[in-house]
Amino acid sequence: MQDLKISKKKPSYPVNEKLHEYLNEYNRNLKISILYEDLLRFQGSVTVYDKDDNDTLWIRVYYNEFDRAEIDLNLKKVYTQLHSDGNEKTIPFLNVDAVDYCTFGNSKPFRVKVRNILNDNYTYFYVKKADASRIYGLELEHMLSPYNLNFLVYKNTLIEEHIAGxxxxxxxxxxxxxxxxxxxxxxxxxxxxxxxxxxxxxxxxxxxxxxxxxxxxxxxxxxxxxxxxxxxxxxxxxxxxxxxxxxxxxxxxxxxxxxxxxxxxxxxxxxxxxxxxxxxxxxxxxxxxxxxxxxxxxxxxxxxxxxxxxxxxxxxxxxxxxxxxxxxxxxxxxxxxxxxxxxxxxxxxxxx
Incomplete structure (x- = not known):
C-alpha cells in the first residue's frame, strides 16, 4: 500500500463575488455578529486531553473578562442563526461552555460548545476561515451525499455545524x-x-x-x-x-x-x-x-x-x-x- 503525500500547505482561496451570489440565493450567506479574527484575541490556553490522557491537538482558549462577555453573547447569537431562525429569546437559556482552537491542519478552526442550561443538552459548531474550496466541498456533500449539511458564510468567516460520529x-x-x-x-x-x-x-x-x-x-x-x-x-x-x-x-x-x-x-x-x-x-x-x-x-x-x-x-x-x-x-x-x-x-x- 503506497503512502500518499498531501500538499503540506494548501492555500486558502477567497470567496469571490459569484460564489457569494450563489450563497445568497440559497440562504448560506447571512450576516453574523462575530468573525474568525475575533476569536483569535484569546489571552491564554490549556491543552485538551481525551479520556485516556492523549493530546487531542486542541487547546482550550480563554479571553479577558471584557472580551469574554461580548464573545459569549455573539457566539450564542450565531448558534441561534445556525440552528433556528435567529430568534434571540432563547439566548438566556444558552451557555458557552468552551471555545477550543485546533493548531493542527490547514484550517485552524475554533470549536464552540453550547449548552442549554435548562436540560444540559449540548452541541458544537465550528468557526473557520471561509475558504472557497471548503465551501464547494460542503455544498457538494449536501447535494451528492445522503447527508444534508448546515453552514453559514459571512465575509471571511465560515460557520459549520458539528457532524456527530x-x-x-x-x-x-x-x-x-x-x-x-x-x-x-x-x-x-x-x-x-x-x-x-x-x-x-x-x-x-x-x-x-x-x-x-x-x-x-x-x-x-x-x-x-x-x-x-x-x-x-x-x-x-x-x-x-x-x-x-x-x-x-x-x-x-x-x-x-x-x-x-x-x-x-x-x-x-x-x-x-x-x-x-x-x-x-x-x-x-x-x-x-x-x-x-x-x-x-x-x-x-x-x-x-x-x-x-x-x-x-x-x-x-x-x-x-x-x-x-x-x-x-x-x-x-x-x-x-x-x-x-x-x-x-x-x-x-x-x-x-
Whole structure:
C-alpha cells in the first residue's frame, strides 16, 4: 500500500463575488455578529486531553473578562442563526461552555460548545476561515451525499455545524475488532460506497481522522454509515489517488476488511449502486448543481500543475477526451459528474 503525500500547505482561496451570489440565493450567506479574527484575541490556553490522557491537538482558549462577555453573547447569537431562525429569546437559556482552537491542519478552526442550561443538552459548531474550496466541498456533500449539511458564510468567516460520529481512526483502532461478522460485511460495503463517492466528486484526503463512523440501531442490528467531516481538500490535489480513500495507509484495515468480506462482483455492484444514487441526486439538484459548477469553472481553487496532472490521470482512467480539454478544477469536476450521469442515463435507456 503506497503512502500518499498531501500538499503540506494548501492555500486558502477567497470567496469571490459569484460564489457569494450563489450563497445568497440559497440562504448560506447571512450576516453574523462575530468573525474568525475575533476569536483569535484569546489571552491564554490549556491543552485538551481525551479520556485516556492523549493530546487531542486542541487547546482550550480563554479571553479577558471584557472580551469574554461580548464573545459569549455573539457566539450564542450565531448558534441561534445556525440552528433556528435567529430568534434571540432563547439566548438566556444558552451557555458557552468552551471555545477550543485546533493548531493542527490547514484550517485552524475554533470549536464552540453550547449548552442549554435548562436540560444540559449540548452541541458544537465550528468557526473557520471561509475558504472557497471548503465551501464547494460542503455544498457538494449536501447535494451528492445522503447527508444534508448546515453552514453559514459571512465575509471571511465560515460557520459549520458539528457532524456527530466516531472518528474513523478511533473506530478502526478500538471498535472494529469488536464488530460481529455481519457488521463487518456491512462496514466493508459502506467503505466501498464511500470510496466511490469521494472519487466521483473529487473530495480528497479522506484519511481515517477525516471521516466518522455513524452507528444506528435498527430493530435487532446496528447499521453503520461513513460520513466525511473535512472538506478542505475539495478539487485541489493533482494525484488522482488522493481522491480515493482506499489508497491511504490509515485506511489499510478497512481495505483489508473489504478484501476479506466482499467478492469482486459485490464490490462492482456497490460501486454501480453508488454511481446510480449520485446520478439520481444530480438530476434532483440539477439547477443548483449547475449554478455551483458555473461558480467553480469561473474560479481558481488549485494550481496549474495539479490541474494538468489530474485531468491526465482521470483521462487514463476513463478514456473520456472531455477531461483532456478541461481548463481548471471546476471543469474537471463538471466532466466527472457528466460522465457518471451520462453512463447512468445510457444504462437506463437501454434497460440494462
Amino acid at each position: 466516531i472518528p474513523g481512526d478511533e473506530f478502526i483502532q478500538n471498535k472494529l475488532s469488536e464488530c460481529l461478522p455481519s457488521e463487518k460485511s456491512q462496514i466493508a460495503k459502506e467503505f466501498v460506497k464511500f470510496n466511490e463517492r469521494c472519487m466521483i466528486r473529487l473530495l480528497g484526503d479522506m484519511r481515517a481522522y477525516n471521516y466518522v463512523i455513524v452507528p444506528t440501531h435498527d430493530f435487532d442490528h446496528v447499521v453503520f454509515k461513513i460520513r466525511a467531516i473535512d472538506f478542505d481538500q475539495q478539487c485541489y490535489e493533482g494525484k488522482f489517488n488522493v481522491y480515493r480513500p482506499q489508497f491511504f495507509k490509515e485506511n489499510n484495515k478497512m481495505v483489508a476488511l473489504v478484501a476479506e468480506k466482499l467478492t469482486k462482483d459485490s464490490i462492482d455492484q456497490y460501486k454501480i449502486e453508488e454511481r446510480s444514487t449520485i446520478a439520481k441526486r444530480m438530476i434532483s439538484y440539477q439547477d443548483r448543481i449547475g449554478e455551483l459548477l458555473d461558480c467553480m469553472t469561473n474560479d481558481t481553487i488549485s494550481i496549474e500543475k495539479h490541474i494538468e496532472m489530474l485531468k491526465s490521470k482521470i483521462y487514463d482512467y476513463t478514456l473520456d477526451l472531455e477531461f483532456k480539454r478541461s481548463k481548471n478544477m471546476g471543469e474537471i469536476l463538471k466532466n466527472a459528474l457528466d460522465f457518471v450521469k451520462r453512463n447512468y442515463q445510457d444504462v437506463n435507456t437501454k434497460g440494462y
